Amino acid sequence: MLRCMVKGVFLLIIAIAVISAFGHASSNCTRRCLAEKLMAKSYMSQPQADNCKQIIRVPWISYKTLSVNTVTRRLYSRLQATMIWTDPQLGWDKSEYPYDAVVLPVNKIWTPELRVTNAVRTTTVHASRDLLVCSNGSVKHQVIINTEVACDINMFKYPFASDECPVAIQAWEENGCGMSLKLAHARPTAEEDNGDWRTTDTRLLYQGDETDEKSYIMVSLSTKATNPFITLILPSLLIILADIVSFALPLGGGERNSFKVTLVLSFVMFLIILKDLLPGDGKCSPVIRVHFCTCLIFLVLSMLASLLLTRVSKDGSLFALPGSKTSVPEHMDQKQEAVDEESKPQIIEVTELNAPGESGVLEKVVIFLEAQATRDRVSDQHQNIANKMDKICLCVYLCLFAIYLSCMLYMFTGYKECQSNHFEFWEDDDNTASQMTSQTTKP
Structure with missing residues (x-):
C-alpha cells in the first residue's frame, strides 16, 4: 500500500514537471517565434470554406487619376486598396500565445488578387512586404493597382468636354467558387488636377443583383478649357x-x-x-x-x-x-x-505744234x-x-x-450630344458567358 502511494506521488511529480516544462516553453515563444510557426504551415492556397467562396472585405479604396490621353481615349489611374479576409488556419489560442497580432511576409501566405475588368493594362504591387495577421485568423493587407482603362470618353464638346468613366473592380470567381468582393467606400486623393483634365467626383456604385453584383468606381472627368x-x-x-x-x-x-x-x-x-x-x-x-x-x-x-x-x-x-x-x-x-x-x-x-503744216x-x-x-x-x-x-x-x-x-x-x-455606352465590356462578358452556357447544355 505504501509502495503504491509512493509510486502515485512520483508519477504526479513527473506529470507536473512535464506540464510546467511545456507551459514554460510556450510562454517563452515570442512574436517572431509565433510568426515562424505560422510561416512553417506554408498556406499558399485560398482558404476553402464550406460554400467554396472567400469573402474579401475592402473597407476603403483610394483613387487617383494620373492622366487622360485624349487621342487614344485612355484613362490612367492609381488605386490603393485595403483588404481584410479571414484564414482560420492562421489563427492561434491567446491563452497559449498571448499576442493579438503578428507580422508575416506577404510572400509566405495566400493573398487575394484584385483585377480591373475594363482595363487594357494593369500592374498590381504590394504596398508593403509584410502584412498583419490577428489571433482570430483575420488578415489585413494593402495593394496598389496602376491601371490603364479604355474608356470611350465623350469628346464631342472638346475642349469643353465632360464625361464619366467606370473603373470596374472585381475578384476572381468561377462557378460559385473563388472570392466575393465587398467594397465599402471609395475616396479620391488630395491632388486631382492632372494636365488638361480634372476629377470632379468619385463614387462607388454597384450593378446587378445580389447573386451577380458588380462593383465599379464611377469617375467624373471634365476638361480645363483654358489651355x-x-x-x-x-x-x-x-x-x-x-x-x-x-x-x-x-x-x-x-x-x-x-x-x-x-x-x-x-x-x-x-x-x-x-x-x-x-x-x-x-x-x-x-x-x-x-x-x-x-x-x-x-x-x-x-x-x-x-x-x-x-x-x-x-x-x-x-x-x-x-x-x-x-x-x-x-x-x-x-x-x-x-x-x-x-x-x-x-x-x-x-513744242512745234504751232509751226506751219x-x-x-x-x-x-x-x-x-x-x-x-x-x-x-x-x-x-x-x-x-x-x-x-x-x-x-x-x-x-x-x-x-x-x-x-x-x-x-x-x-x-445647348446641343444634346450623343451618348456613349461605358459598360459594353460587361455586356460582352455576359453574352460570352450565355453562349458558353448554351453550348455546354446542348445534348
Whole structure:
C-alpha cells in the first residue's frame, strides 16, 4: 500500500514537471517565434470554406487619376486598396500565445488578387512586404493597382468636354467558387488636377443583383478649357479675324492676294502641327474637327474671291479669255493705234505744234489724250465694280461667319450630344458567358 502511494506521488511529480516544462516553453515563444510557426504551415492556397467562396472585405479604396490621353481615349489611374479576409488556419489560442497580432511576409501566405475588368493594362504591387495577421485568423493587407482603362470618353464638346468613366473592380470567381468582393467606400486623393483634365467626383456604385453584383468606381472627368482654348480655338479665330481685316487692303498691287495666300498656308501648317494633339475619333466625333475644317473653307473661299476680284478690277471680267482686250470704244482704239504707229515722232515734238503744216500733229495728240482718258475712265469703272463686289463679299463673309459662330455656340452649350455606352465590356462578358452556357447544355 505504501509502495503504491509512493509510486502515485512520483508519477504526479513527473506529470507536473512535464506540464510546467511545456507551459514554460510556450510562454517563452515570442512574436517572431509565433510568426515562424505560422510561416512553417506554408498556406499558399485560398482558404476553402464550406460554400467554396472567400469573402474579401475592402473597407476603403483610394483613387487617383494620373492622366487622360485624349487621342487614344485612355484613362490612367492609381488605386490603393485595403483588404481584410479571414484564414482560420492562421489563427492561434491567446491563452497559449498571448499576442493579438503578428507580422508575416506577404510572400509566405495566400493573398487575394484584385483585377480591373475594363482595363487594357494593369500592374498590381504590394504596398508593403509584410502584412498583419490577428489571433482570430483575420488578415489585413494593402495593394496598389496602376491601371490603364479604355474608356470611350465623350469628346464631342472638346475642349469643353465632360464625361464619366467606370473603373470596374472585381475578384476572381468561377462557378460559385473563388472570392466575393465587398467594397465599402471609395475616396479620391488630395491632388486631382492632372494636365488638361480634372476629377470632379468619385463614387462607388454597384450593378446587378445580389447573386451577380458588380462593383465599379464611377469617375467624373471634365476638361480645363483654358489651355486647349488658347492653343486650339483662339489661333483659328485670330486667323479668321486677320482674314476679315485684310479686306481693307486694296485689290490692286497684289498685297491682299499674297497676304491671303500666306494666311491659308499658315493655317494648313497649324493643322499639320496639331494633327497628333487633336482628340481621337470615336462614336462621338469632336466638333472641333468641324470647326477647323470650316475655318479652312472660309479662308480658301476668301482667297479665291480676292483673286477673282483682282481680275475684275483689271479687265472687267472674272476670267481672262483669249484675245480679250480692255473695254475701250472701238473707234478710239483704232485712232489710238494710228497715233501710236504713224505719229510718234511728231507727238514727241510738242513744242512745234504751232509751226506751219503741223496742224495734224495737234489732232493726233488730242486723240491720244482722249484715248488715255477713256482707258482711265474704263479702268475706274472696273475698279468701282470690283470694289462694290468686294463689299458684297465682305458682307456675305461676315453674315456667314456670324451664323457659323452662332451654330458653334449652340453646339457647345445647348446641343444634346450623343451618348456613349461605358459598360459594353460587361455586356460582352455576359453574352460570352450565355453562349458558353448554351453550348455546354446542348445534348
